Amino acid sequence: MDRKNFLLIEHGGGRKQFTLQALQEKGLTVYLACTSIPNWVKRYIPKDSIITTDTYNSTKLLTDVLAFSESHKIKFDAIGTFYEHVVAQTADIASALGLIGLNPGAARRSSHNKILTRIICREHNIPTPKFTVVNAYSPGELKKAVHRVGTPCVVKPVFGAESYGTVKIEKNTSLSEVIDEIKLNTTQNKKEIYKNFTGTCLVEKYLPGSVISIDGLAQNRQIMIAGSVEFIMGPEPRFTQEANYIPARINPVTYSQCVNMTKKIVSALGFDNCGFHCEQRVTPDGPILIEIAARLPGGPLQPGYKMAYGIDLTSHMIDIWLGKTIKIKSQIKNFVLQKAVFPKQKGKIKKMSGLDQVKKLKGVWDFFKIAKLGEEVTTYPDIPKPFYYYAIAANSPQEVDQLSKKVEQTIKVVVK
Numbered sequence: 001m002d003r004k005n006f007l008l009i010e011h012g013g014g015r016k017q018f019t020l021q022a023l024q025e026k027g028l029t030v031y032l033a034c035t036s037i038p039n040w041v042k043r044y045i046p047k048d049s050i051i052t053t054d055t056y057n058s059t060k061l062l063t064d065v066l067a068f069s070e071s072h073k074i075k076f077d078a079i080g081t082f083y084e085h086v087v088a089q090t091a092d093i094a095s096a097l098g099l100i101g102l103n104p105g106a107a108r109r110s111s112h113n114k115i116l117t118r119i120i121c122r123e124h125n126i127p128t129p130k131f132t133v134v135n136a137y138s139p140g141e142l143k144k145a146v147h148r149v150g151t152p153c154v155v156k157p158v159f160g161a162e163s164y165g166t167v168k169i170e171k172n173t174s175l176s177e178v179i180d181e182i183k184l185n186t187t188q189n190k191k192e193i194y195k196n197f198t199g200t201c202l203v204e205k206y207l208p209g210s211v212i213s214i215d216g217l218a219q220n221r222q223i224m225i226a227g228s229v230e231f232i233m234g235p236e237p238r239f240t241q242e243a244n245y246i247p248a249r250i251n252p253v254t255y256s257q258c259v260n261m262t263k264k265i266v267s268a269l270g271f272d273n274c275g276f277h278c279e280q281r282v283t284p285d286g287p288i289l290i291e292i293a294a295r296l297p298g299g300p301l302q303p304g305y306k307m308a309y310g311i312d313l314t315s316h317m318i319d320i321w322l323g324k325t326i327k328i329k330s331q332i333k334n335f336v337l338q339k340a341v342f343p344k345q346k347g348k349i350k351k352m353s354g355l356d357q358v359k360k361l362k363g364v365w366d367f368f369k370i371a372k373l374g375e376e377v378t379t380y381p382d383i384p385k386p387f388y389y390y391a392i393a394a395n396s397p398q399e400v401d402q403l404s405k406k407v408e409q410t411i412k413v414v415v416k
Contacts, residue, residue, distance in 0.1 A: 003029045004077040004322065007065065009090040010034050010055050011041050012083040015299055019082045020044040022314040026322075031076070033065060035192060056085070056196065058092040065093060080321040082302075082314070085159075085193050087274075087295050088112045100321055102294055106270040110294035114158050114202055117269070117292065124268040126261070127288045129204040133158075136182050137199035142175050145203040152206035154239075157186060157197060164383060168206055168237035185383055207281040207288055211241075212248040214262040214278045215297045215305070217313070217328065218271050219320050223263050224328050227309050228255060229301060231279075234342065238380055243339035244301065246308040247332055249397055250282065258287045265292055275317050277301075300338050300366070300391060307365060307393050308336040334393040337400045340370070340386035341408065343377040343415060349387075350374075351414035358390065358410050363403045366391035377415055387413050 006028040011020065017040065023030045024044065032041065033051040041050070053064035069076065079099050081090040087107050094101025109116050121128050134145040136155055146153055146169055155178060156166040164185040167178050182201070186194040211231040217224045230248035234240035248255070262278040275296030280287040296302055302313050310333045316326045352373055359367050367390045371377065378384055390407055394400045 003027060005029050005031065005074055006318075006321075007031045007033060007076045007079040007093075009061070009079065009081040009093070010083040010086045011038070012081075012298075014038070014040055016082055017044070018303060019314055022312075022318060026315070026318055028078075028318075031068075031074070033061060055089055056192070058089045061089055062093055062096055078318075078321040078323075080317065082296065082298075082317075084111070084293060084295060084298060087293070100273055100323055102274040103270060103272065106272070106274075107294055109269040110271070111291045112159055112294075114156070114291055115200075117289075118202070120269055121265065121289060124264070126265055126268060127286070129154075129207055129288060129290075131202050131204035134201055134203050135199045136179060136201040136203075139175055139179060142179065142203070146175070149203050149205055153203055154206050155182070155201050155203050157182070157194075158200045158202060159197070165201075166239045168239070169203075170237070173237070207283050207290075209281045209283040210248075210250070211290065212250060212258060212280055212282060212287075213297060214258050214280070215276065215301070215313070216262075217275050217296075217316055217320065217326065218266060219273055219326060221272055223266050224326075225259055225262070225330060226305055226311050226313060226328055227330050227332075228258065229297065229304075232339075234384075235380075240342070240384065242342060243337060244304070245397070245400070246301070246304045246336040246338075254282055254287070258282070261287050261289065262292075265289060269294075273320055275313065300389075303366070304336050304338050304391065307391070308332065308334050335395065335397050335400045336391065336393050337404055338366075338389070338391040339404065340389045341411075341413075342384050342386050343371075343379055343413075345415055346377060346379050347415040348374060348376050349413065350416050351412060352387070354411040355388070358407050361403070361406065361410070363392045363394050363399075364390060364407065365393055371413075387411075 031049045032045050051068045054060045079094045091102040091104040091107035095104050109120050132145045132148050134141045136142050151171045153169050165182040213229045216226040228248035230245040231241045232243035234242045271294050274294045277293040277297040279290040296313050305311050305313050319326050369388050371387045392403045
């Protein structure tokens, strides 16, 4: 049987290595289109199977993909991405090549463009926060927008990464400082992602309540729910996701409400043949949409789902792109916590100990050090960098919390 040729758009960084491993385990011949080639990628994909291009530009991407295909006499059998910022471009290329993928229009109704998401949801009577659109680089416009929406409110880029540039605004917040932070966070370390960003933001009413996501897959108009995640946010006025629990610590009634909301949103936006990651605030008035991505949950959440539910979302997503019918059954097998531990004060790291001991603790299934001894640490308003990341699993939420305390008591980080 001939091996199928699969084109992956962007590798997504070192945290997404598991996606390349999953593609190889499918017995596919994998090609990659990306803007840059880190050394670790070459362990999975030969250099002559990589197309270097601008994946943020659909026109250039399609031209370079076709040129590669013709010059190498290769026909691609399937295409996909696990990277948030090229979902729309991948949908464009899949549509142009007649391959299975997300409809390009639906791709743009996702977190790729938060304005369009809000408009479509409004037309379908789906509850979202009160909002207005503004160029946040303009102090006058931002002031008027905050007045229209009322405080507390949140300003967020119309597209973005990891909540950078998303800031809560209170009655006495300095808007000039907010503008400076948006400019800083949308250029520092994330230049490629934000290179098309011109300052367009949403200003929307702040919602109280826990943040959860309902995640899953859609295939042939069938919406399949994998489960839920509860996010633990960093200190306001920013919205960094510092940790997550899988499954979310919510009651069955609330979970059912969130699932029903997700299905309604996925249907309204026209998501199909894709993953989805639907973030909601569980408010006193019920769940309200924050944003939804037409992709699988990112970062470490796919391995987290595999550990918590036994569902290999990565493998299922590849099967959808290959045209194979999938079925998933959501059943809790473990309770999982995944957490990045961030610095709370600026300074230099003088000591880090206990790292090797933590790796030996029962229930710790993933761990890696991020910061280095002697490194200057950053805190807000600069983009913070964690000390370390860990993932644990146990038989109950209570056991997870006990193990979490043990992990963080074992590791000592001294900053002066």
